[in-house]
Amino acid sequence: MWNRTRATELLKIKYPIIQGPFGGKFSSSQLVAKVSNLGGMGSFGLHAYTPEEIVEVDKEIKRLTSMPYVLNLWVPLKDDPIDTYKNESFDELKKVFAPYFEQMQVSLPEKPHPETQNFEQQMEAVLTSGPPVASFIFGLPSREIILELKKRQIIVMATATTLEEAMMIEEAGIDIVIASGSEAGGHRASFMKSAEESLTPTRLLIHQVVDNLNIPVIAAGGISNGSDLADILKSGAAGAQIGTAFLATNESNASEIHKSKLLSSSPVKTDLTRVFTGRLARAISSNFSRSFKDSDKEYIAPYPIQSRFLSSLRKASIEQNNSDFVAYWSGQPSSILKHKSTESLFHSLIEDVSKIHKTKSW
Numbered sequence: 001m002w003n004r005t006r007a008t009e010l011l012k013i014k015y016p017i018i019q020g021p022f023g024g025k026f027s028s029s030q031l032v033a034k035v036s037n038l039g040g041m042g043s044f045g046l047h048a049y050t051p052e053e054i055v056e057v058d059k060e061i062k063r064l065t066s067m068p069y070v071l072n073l074w075v076p077l078k079d080d081p082i083d084t085y086k087n088e089s090f091d092e093l094k095k096v097f098a099p100y101f102e103q104m105q106v107s108l109p110e111k112p113h114p115e116t117q118n119f120e121q122q123m124e125a126v127l128t129s130g131p132p133v134a135s136f137i138f139g140l141p142s143r144e145i146i147l148e149l150k151k152r153q154i155i156v157m158a159t160a161t162t163l164e165e166a167m168m169i170e171e172a173g174i175d176i177v178i179a180s181g182s183e184a185g186g187h188r189a190s191f192m193k194s195a196e197e198s199l200t201p202t203r204l205l206i207h208q209v210v211d212n213l214n215i216p217v218i219a220a221g222g223i224s225n226g227s228d229l230a231d232i233l234k235s236g237a238a239g240a241q242i243g244t245a246f247l248a249t250n251e252s253n254a255s256e257i258h259k260s261k262l263l264s265s266s267p268v269k270t271d272l273t274r275v276f277t278g279r280l281a282r283a284i285s286s287n288f289s290r291s292f293k294d295s296d297k298e299y300i301a302p303y304p305i306q307s308r309f310l311s312s313l314r315k316a317s318i319e320q321n322n323s324d325f326v327a328y329w330s331g332q333p334s335s336i337l338k339h340k341s342t343e344s345l346f347h348s349l350i351e352d353v354s355k356i357h358k359t360k361s362w
């Protein structure tokens, strides 16, 4: 059967379909549980959560499903540019963005304090919760953490955007690599070279990683229908991690306007930009994102200062019904997204792959 892969064996799931985690509080326990109960595997993005909240989220997921699920964390970057960000650079940033604040009649903010969650404490909460699977983005946890996870029989997954990152993940003893191609929605998770230097389309990245690694490879980026899923399985991937198509469904925590944009009747157009948060990420194209080119990236503040700096502009944008300054995160799907219901999305993926599997083209 097409649905049995090395990943489904290891993860003890029926179908090789993972609902990708969403940081920024777009994940929901309902979505995670629904996908896991359907025989795939749901993931919860915990980046913005305190250790206490993590324990509560885990309890809620366990109340809603007895099937495998994933808790996901962001690994702190080495040489994070936030550590060396200067006041003069912030003055420069204010000059560049002043016209947009004027346009929306919002006063320019003072330099925000970048408060982020403490990764070690978040990790403690994940270890205490003991999910069946833990996944990481933006790098690898320490050797000690990987050993602690394994001691508790927690399967470990990590995201790579290049072959070199995937090799490092395998060498670190991680069980499964998620190969995230440049079509993927949300932040680019690169941790060896810059995100701009690590943009390989999903299908090409899958070939490179499958050919060179022994651990199972999950494909992520632009996978939105059964035909995409069949293609990546035929290329040797052991499954797909799908984000945007699940973000558009009823159970996700995205806003209604965000979902309606994702489910638009014309193909979604997206841009990769640093302008919204300071890290390269894919969102629905807007006048604002289009007006900042790659060459402008030196003006943009590091994550999360850039995002905090823009928060009043974002709020005004929503209030004034001008969605330009809001990041509507989206991957670049290969087809128009149609499914509001998680069940119908999941069933259509399975039915379409099953049909393709019966043909000679498999």
Ligand SMILES: Cc1cc2nc3c(=O)[nH]c(=O)nc-3n(C[C@H](O)[C@H](O)[C@H](O)COP(=O)(O)O)c2cc1C
Residues within 6 Å of the ligand: 019, 020, 021, 022, 023, 024, 026, 045, 046, 047, 072, 073, 135, 136, 137, 159, 180, 183, 184, 185, 186, 187, 220, 221, 222, 223, 241, 242, 243, 244, 245, 247, 329, 330, 331, 332, 333
């Ligand atoms: C809004 C949004 C937030 C995301 N946050 C995370 C995250 O916190 N951790 C993570 O590992 N992946 C994150 N991702 C990546 C997804 O889990 C998934 O790999 C990606 O969306 C797959 O590409 P697709 O959107 O083209 O389907 C995010 C994606 C989106 C769209």
